[in-house]
Amino acid sequence: MSISRKRKKELRRLQNEANQLWENQQILVGHAADVAREAGRQLGNFGREQxxxxxxxxxxxxxVPVLDQGARLGRxxxxxxxxxxxxGVVGSALTAWDLANAKRSGLEKNVRTATKNVRKSVQPQKQGPGxxxxIAVILGVAAAVGVLYTAWQALRADDELWVADDPLSAPDA
Known part of the structure; x- marks a missing residue:
């Protein structure tokens, strides 16, 4: 199909206008990128400064005061x-140990003989925790209580702790 000169001329003019529009859009996109870059830079400055x-x-x-209070309470x-x-527990245990050592040193021969007889007649019993x-359990429980109390103080529902009093407004240009 052949196109008339008039239609060709109109198509060329339309193509030129489309090319001009494309160039204008590229310029506009470039300006928008510059503005966005500057806005990002300004936002970074605002974040650092305000x-x-x-x-x-x-x-x-x-x-910080709540965490310090929790740490003081834990200490x-x-x-x-x-x-x-x-x-007190350790002192009592050491006293009992010393008494046992004193008794044992005086009765060591009798104890050895009795121990041999007892071992033959009695099966060994399972011993509990030493x-x-x-001591480790008591210290662990105390540390856990201190940590939980500190976390509770830091994370309790205190609206003013997490929300700003007044909304942020845009900086004056």
Whole structure:
């Protein structure tokens, strides 16, 4: 099919307009990319200059004191509650050990003979947890309680802790 000169001329004109529109769009997209790049840079500056210090200040005023209080409470529990109890248990155990050693040294010959006779007649019993296990469990429980209390203090429902008092507005240009 052949196209008339008039139609060819119209098609060339339409193609030129389409090419001109394409070039204009490319220029517009380039400007939009420049604006987006500058907006990102400004947003980074705003975050460093405004948001970062506000978050740091709120963290220092509200979160750090709660964590410090939890740590102090944990130290208090360990120093004033757990250590005296464990010390008393260890002291009692060492006293019993010393008494047993004193008795044993005086009756060592009789004990050896009796022990041989008892071993022959009695089967060994399964022993429970030792003193070290008891101390480790007590210290572990105390540490877990301190950590849980600290986490509870830090994460309790305190609306002012997580939400800013006033909404952020755009910086003045």
């Amino acid at each position: 948001v970062g210090p506000a978050v740091q200040d709120t963290y220092n005023r509200r979160v 208090h529990v360990v120093d004033d509650k757990v250590v005296p109890i464990v010390g 003193l070290g296990s008891v």
